[in-house]
Amino acid sequence: MSIPLLRAAALVLCLLAGLPSAGLAVEEEVVLGLSQDRVAITADFDGSEILIFGAVKREAPIPQGPPLEVIVAVSGPNSPVTVRRKAKRMGIWVNTDSVLVDSAPSFYAIATSAPFQEVISDTEDLRYRISIARAIRSVGAAMNITNAQDFADAVVRIRENEGLYSLRENTVAVDQQTLFRSAIDMPADLTEGHYTARIFLTRAGKVVSSFETDIDVRKVGLERFLYSLSREQPFLYGLMSLAIAIAAGWSASAAFRLLRNN
Known part of the structure; x- marks a missing residue:
């Protein structure tokens, strides 16, 4: 083969490599909007509500099969948390064991368009760390501590009681599998910092598209x-x-x- 033909063949291969594969093309994509991307904490601040709305961008007609579902997850700044276990010793409650939970969001709210277990599979939840339990990272505990998972569960239980963690199923409205909206209530005792809003589109429990944006919370x-x-x-x-x-x-x-x- 002559040199010009070799160059032409190489150019064609480069062009083909640059084209997206039809099987890998993103058929549905999130287009997101927020009612506000900044929350101001003042003396009379008693909480805030953030309206999250958006649409699904498509290059083709709505796919046939399972309906489109939407997950909205808003999380606050992450920080380590020391959890202590109390036990009664000689009639007095004392701290016996402690575990450092490596990372836990100060605030975490999930809103879904259907029951959580129907919206996303366990494998996809593990991959994207969406559920409250998987948003908390605990690397490990000392060998002498039994039931170490109880300490991470205690963080979830305490913050759920304080209104800082919540799972709100069936609170995302999806219209014609194209438009969606939801409202996230944020309590008065917010931690300052950058909050992250993540939106996931799923079909049959599998994530087909995701989007992430920031919300700034400041005094x-x-x-x-x-x-x-x-x-x-x-x-x-x-x-x-x-x-x-x-x-x-x-x-x-x-x-x-x-x-x-x-």
Whole structure:
């Protein structure tokens, strides 16, 4: 084969390699919108609701077969958590064992368009770490600690009772397998930081598309000033707190004397 033909053949192969395979083409893709991508924590902040809505972008007609399902997962900043087990010793409750859970989100909410077990398979859940139990990472515990999984379960149970973890099945509305919407309630005691919103499209329990975006949660105004001062200038913050306490005590004492004299 001549050199020009070899070059032409190589060019054709390169072009074919650059084309997406028909079998691997993404037929459905998430197009997402948020009612707000920033949550401001103020003095009268009592929680927030974030509306998550979107559509499914397609290059072909809606596939036949199982219906499209949607999962929305919003998670807060991750941090390690030390969990302690108490036991009664000689009539007194004392800490006996402790386990460091390597990473647990400060807030985690899941909304689904159908029961969770019907929306996604266990294999896909393991792959994408969507369920609450799999969002918590615990590498291991000391050999002398029995039932180490109980410590991770305790984190989930406590934060569910506090309203920080929740699974909200059948709360994502899907219209014509194209439009979807859901609302995530965020409690008043939010941790500052970057929150992540993940959206998954599934069919027959398998993820066909996913999308991820950030939500910024920050203190603003006087709360932000005091928070920053306490972290950056702790000595000055302590002096200011002491001065406020003295002034408040003196004012209360003066008011009490005035009322007593009258």
